Amino acid sequence: MSIILPARFLRNAPKDAPAVRIGLVGAGVGYGLFAARDFTKDEFIFHEAPLMTALFNEKFSADASLMHSQYQAYKAALADGGQDIVTLAFPMLAARNGIPPASWEDAGPIFSAESTEPDVTSSRKKFFGRNLVHGRFAGSIITREEYETYVAGVSEMLIANPTEEDRQKACLDFFKHYAFQVKRTTAIPPASDIPHLPSPSPPVSPTIVTTNTLSPITSSSTASASISTSTPPTPTTNSDACIYLLGSLINHCCTSPSTSSSAYVMRKRTERGPNCEWRIGASGLAHFVKPKHICVQAKRDIKEGEQLTWDYGKKEKGFVCECATCRGTFMGYCCGVL
Numbered sequence: 224m225s226i227i228l229p230a231r232f233l234r235n236a237p238k239d240a241p242a243v244r245i246g247l248v249g250a251g252v253g254y255g256l257f258a259a260r261d262f263t264k265d266e267f268i269f270h271e272a273p274l275m276t277a278l279f280n281e282k283f284s285a286d287a288s289l290m291h292s293q294y295q296a297y298k299a300a301l302a303d304g305g306q307d308i309v310t311l312a313f314p315m316l317a318a319r320n321g322i323p324p325a326s327w328e329d330a331g332p333i334f335s336a337e338s339t340e341p342d343v344t345s346s347r348k349k350f351f352g353r354n355l356v357h358g359r360f361a362g363s364i365i366t367r368e369e370y371e372t373y374v375a376g377v378s379e380m381l382i383a384n385p386t387e388e389d390r391q392k393a394c395l396d397f398f399k400h401y402a403f404q405v406k407r408t409t410a411i412p413p414a415s416d417i418p419h420l421p422s423p424s425p426p427v428s429p430t431i432v433t434t435n436t437l438s439p440i441t442s443s444s445t446a447s448a449s450i451s452t453s454t455p456p457t458p459t460t461n462s463d464a465c466i467y468l469l470g471s472l473i474n475h476c477c478t479s480p481s482t483s484s485s486a487y488v489m490r491k492r493t494e495r496g497p498n499c500e501w502r503i504g505a506s507g508l509a510h511f512v513k514p515k516h517i518c519v520q521a522k523r524d525i526k527e528g529e530q531l532t533w534d535y536g537k538k539e540k541g542f543v544c545e546c547a548t549c550r551g552t553f554m555g556y557c558c559g560v561l
């Protein structure tokens with residue numbers, strides 16, 4: 224059966240060309256993705272299959288079934304030869320699970336533009352482009368010095384012998400900040416049917432977590448979470464939380480508020496603000512892709528070398544924002560006053 228593509232998409236058909244590079248933005252921000260060529264407004268940048276899928280709950284409150292599913296998803300991603308790439312992509316999560324960051328020598332082949340293991344199946348390949356369906360990974364712009372400085376900071380978070388609770392808490396924090404809410408197409412089993420479900424963890428101080436269906440899930444705190452002490456509830460939403468090897472590395476940029484109608488102010492606002500948008504599942508440009516795949520599209524013209532960003536859409540993000548919009552205001556970090 225042939226797929227009928229929307230006219231807008233046909234005008235901007237995905238190119239089998241280098242799309243993104245990985246870089247380090249800074250110690251506080253970590254990795255980011257950078258355009259590997261110029262893109263025009265509405266151009267399709269890449270399309271990627273998920274790396275991990277877990278249960279979603281609206282507030283990412285720490286109920287046992289949610290934490291169990293996140294931890295299982297992480298373990299599954301590590302298994303079958305995936306440890307090197309998953310650890311390199313998400314070193315903080317690895318450190319909190321007792322896995323030290325990769326050495327520069329081990330990281331090098333994984334950061335390269337092509338897989339060094341051409342004969343293995345896509346899911347076993349150790350390179351950042353392995354889950355891409357369209358758009359090519361173009362390698363890394365990270366220097367040895369940048370990498371070693373970054374992982375020295377990550378190593379401080381290394382837990383020598385993490386308990387099961389430490390590991391699950393690390394996964395909960397990770398999913399809050401890196402996962403996308405994706406509408407589910409099939410039903411999930413009730414919590415009672417999930418094998419080896421651990422007992423709920425002891426309570427810690429609760430926090431309010433906001434989520435947005437069109438943003439990576441972020442929270443107001445990485446240090447605390449509301450914990451259910453009763454029977455693990457079956458999540459009531461019809462969504463999954465998905466992590467992407469590249470899509471989850473795109474950083475936030477604030478859309479600056481503007482009441483001005485001046486063309487100059489509006490242009491500056493657009494130039495500085497987020498340059499990408501994303502879709503998952505059957506909507507608009509993405510209607511031809513599989514349900515949990517993410518499509519990244521240029522929101523405006525993008526120059527080669529520019530960092531790709533989108534607006535996470537939250538007031539409470541759980542980090543001090545270092546985006547170009549915030550850095551460009553004389554008030555300094557402005558997320559809190561948007």
Ligand SMILES: C[S@@+](CC[C@H](N)C(=O)[O-])C[C@H]1O[C@@H](n2cnc3c(N)ncnc32)[C@H](O)[C@@H]1O
Nearest residue numbers: 252253254400401471472474475542544545546
């Ligand atoms: C979805 S991840 C993006 C990839 C991340 N930079 C990394 O290295 O794994 C979201 C996390 O990146 C960091 N981040 C993203 N945008 C940021 C920004 N504008 N300012 C500071 N940190 C940011 C925060 O730590 C946030 O929790």
